Amino acid sequence: MTARPLAVIDLDGVVADVRHRLHHIEGGDRDWASFFAGIPDDPLLAEGAAVAERLAADHDVLYLTGRPERSRADTEQWLARHGLPRGELVMRRDRDRRPARVTKIALLDRFVAAGRVVGVVVDDDPKVCAAMRNRGWPVLVADWMARSDTLDQAQEDLGAT
Numbered sequence: 001m002t003a004r005p006l007a008v009i010d011l012d013g014v015v016a017d018v019r020h021r022l023h024h025i026e027g028g029d030r031d032w033a034s035f036f037a038g039i040p041d042d043p044l045l046a047e048g049a050a051v052a053e054r055l056a057a058d059h060d061v062l063y064l065t066g067r068p069e070r071s072r073a074d075t076e077q078w079l080a081r082h083g084l085p086r087g088e089l090v091m092r093r094d095r096d097r098r099p100a101r102v103t104k105i106a107l108l109d110r111f112v113a114a115g116r117v118v119g120v121v122v123d124d125d126p127k128v129c130a131a132m133r134n135r136g137w138p139v140l141v142a143d144w145m146a147r148s149d150t151l152d153q154a155q156e157d158l159g160a161t
């Protein structure tokens, strides 16, 4: 058994640049299928990849994403293709529509209940970062991808990424 603390790393806006597919969920006609179908084409965010690499030296990496389980295969292939550190991938259940800040805490609490220590959480969503901090976990705010209102709304109101 390992005793290393967890480095909890978000995907969208941290290591994956989702901006090229946000247009699918802008405006009234939100096309979630197309939005998630674009996952394989996400450019890598070099800053996030460097942070993940650095943390992997003395943490167990856990990728915690609001992406739904149905995008697991595409996401795992993407992580491997870009050479990101290996780590467990924890995703939102397909019908979970709660805000990311609620879902992510609930998902992570399971690991804490099992005795794991959260060393650091890396996320780009201000509301997620605030909730994690309130929960008592150290947070590194990922501020290297310009955020958009669309992404904010998707994570807070639509519970979809």
Ligand SMILES: [Mg+2]
Pocket: 010, 011, 012, 013, 014, 123, 124, 125
């Ligand atoms: Mg994010």
